[in-house]
Amino acid sequence: EVQLVQSGxxxxxxxxxxxxxxxxxxxxxxSKWIVWVxxxxxxxxxxxxxxxxxxxxxxxxxxxQGQVTISADKSIxxxxxxxxxxxxxxxAMYYCARCYDPLRGGDNCYWFDPWGQGxxxxxxx
Amino acid sequence: EIxxxxxxxxxxxxPGERATLSCRASQSVSSYLAWYQQKPGQAPRLLIYDxxxxxxxxxxxxxxxxxGTDFTLTISSLEPEDFAVYYCHQRGNxxxxxxxxxxxxDIK
Numbered sequence: 001e002v003q004l005v006q007s008g009x010x011x012x013x014x015x016x017x018x019x020x021x022x023x024x025x026x027x028x029x030x031s032k033w034i035v036w037v038x039x040x041x042x043x044x045x046x047x048x049x050x051x052x053x054x055x056x057x058x059x060x061x062x063x064x065q066g067q068v069t070i071s072a073d074k075s076i077x078x079x080x081x082x083x084x085x086x087x088x089x090x091x092a093m094y095y096c097a098r099c100y101d102p103l104r105g106g107d108n109c110y111w112f113d114p115w116g117q118g119x120x121x122x123x124x125x
Numbered sequence: 126e127i128x129x130x131x132x133x134x135x136x137x138x139x140p141g142e143r144a145t146l147s148c149r150a151s152q153s154v155s156s157y158l159a160w161y162q163q164k165p166g167q168a169p170r171l172l173i174y175d176x177x178x179x180x181x182x183x184x185x186x187x188x189x190x191x192x193g194t195d196f197t198l199t200i201s202s203l204e205p206e207d208f209a210v211y212y213c214h215q216r217g218n219x220x221x222x223x224x225x226x227x228x229x230x231d232i233k
Contacts, residue, residue, distance in 0.1 A: 112171060116168065
């Protein structure tokens with residue numbers, strides 16, 4: 001079974017740093033892109049960025065470029081999302097998902113499936 | 126950036142009724158459109174990809190159609206577990222992705 005398991009909920013203060021994780025299993029982690037998606041309280045879904053764990057090729061949404069860092073450690077099949085200076089506006093649920101292409105195959109990144117269970121990040125003084 | 130618009134924002138229906146959800150793109154995305162379902166407190170789930178293909182394990186009552194800028198998700202007969210929020214998602218210009226704002230299907 002393909003599965004992504006995320007790290008647990010975090011409560012942080014403004015200005016602190018944070019790194020959350022997403023561990024993949026049940027498939028070849030190095031050959032499929034991983035994406036990160038933000039969902040602010042009561043709001044919709046926003047793509048933040050994507051990483052190819054095989055070579056750490058990383059792409060960011062312009063809205064998140066410079067605000068977060070996406071990385072991966074292929075030796076432990078884990079992707080990361082990190083902040084160096086959290087703000088109250090970073091309070092949200094963060095999801096990782098495998099990005100793949102069931103129609104064309106290979107390492108193409110088209111659709112997000114499955115998703116991790118989500119990591120709730122709360123930033124409050 | 127390609128913008129997706131979904132309508133209606135909320136759809137109030139009864140179990141057994143047919144649901145028709147719309148997604149419109151600001152420019153052509155060919156058939157590179159997917160639909161996701163999200164229930165309260167859960168992660169989204171892929172339902173339909175490439176406009177009309179059901180994902181693994183998705184019941185046949187879910188169907189998608191469209192191409193270019195206009196897409197539709199149809200639930201032929203609503204089951205109690207189908208009341209949720211539905212998002213469309215485009216992959217028109219790699220590496221950029223955008224989601225629509227969502228349509229909430231609630232119980233009338």
